[in-house]
Each structure stands twice: as structure tokens, then as C-alpha cells.
Amino acid sequence: VQLVESGGGVVQPGRSLRLSCAASGFSFSNYAMHWVRQAPGKGLEWMAVISYDGNTKYYADSVKGRSTISRDNPKNTVYLQINSLRAEDTAVYYCARVRVTYDSSAYYAYWGQGTLVSVSS
């Protein structure tokens, strides 16, 4: 199982960014996927989840309304787009796969290495 995030970088406040997480080594279309972030020196913050079929999505209050999680099962990739970026969105963003198939639980058996997003002018 491998999860590889990309798309991070330095972005100006108010701009948008789309993060990608490429999955391999398992049947991607059978697993819900989550995004979790961690601001520098801070704790973990759950961001969003998408069900295995893409039909169900939930978001953290901090990004609800300006964030979209999506997936492309044939491409084995999950995405997180965040709009109207703020300084407080600066963080390492991780994608994570749940333990069991068809389950949207928060029991993450596998994590990516993370991608750093820095929001700064």
C-alpha cells in the first residue's frame, strides 16, 4: 500500500489549491479516503472524508463551504481542493486510507508522507 500526496507549495492568501493523493497497492475503489492536516508544531486536525464510491462527503467546520473532496477511481487518486486560502491553512496535509473496505471510519491503517502547504504573501 502506498499513498503519495502532491500539490503543496507556497500560495498567496485568497488563492486556491488542489492537493492530490495517488494510491497504489490496493483496490482503491473499495476504500473511503480521508484528509488530515497538521499546522507547524501543532496537533492533528481532521479535514474531510469521501466514501469509496464518492457519493458521501463530510468536511471539518474550518473548511466547510470552501473545500471540495473528490476522487477518480479509475486513476486511483483522491483530491482536496481548498479555496480562499488563509494563513491558518498553512499545514502538512496527509491523505489516509481506512482499515476496512466500504467503511468510512476514522481508523486509518495507512497514511501518505504529507505535502506542505504554506499560505503567505
Place this chain on the structure above:
Amino acid sequence: AIQMTQSPSSLSASVGDRVTVTCRASQGIRNNLAWYQQKPGTAPKLLVYASSSLQGGVPSRFSGSGAGTDFTLTISSLQPEDFATYYCLQDYNFPRTFGQGTKVEIK
């Protein structure tokens, strides 16, 4: 959103010590709780899920317990590789919420 409060925020312990970290939920979450370990510069690692089930490959010195609002992660005999930050995460409803973390340091 459900608030998860961990205590202590940090602790100092010696190799071989028994260590206990607690997590309290602002409302009942049945047994829908996980514990994660994170070392600096790395992604978190799942230790315990459903309050007391040990994830495969995790040493048996780790154990979890609790239900409702009060939960505990215990390390029966602290090893050098266990010095890390530990987080609880409620899996009861959305938005999922983490505790603020407990840093276990070397005494």
C-alpha cells in the same frame, strides 16, 4: 462538534515505566475511539481502534480501554521507541475530532 480532551498534555517517564494517557469526550461516543502515535517528521501510526482493539503489528505492551466518555491508552513498559506524541480520535460522528495530543518524553 465533539470535543476530545487529553491529559496530560505532556509527561516525562523512564524506560520500563507504566504510562497512562487519558482522553475524555464531551459527549458519549460508545467505543468509537482510536489512538495514534506520531514521531517527529513522520505520519501518525494507528495503535488502537474501537477503543480496545490492537492494530496488527502493534506491540502488546500497548492497550486501550474505555467507553462512553472516558478512555485510556496504557503502555505497560515504556520502551525507547515509544517516546512520541499520542493522539486520540473520535469516530462516532462527523466532524471527526482529535485530542490535542500527549507528548511522552524521556525523564
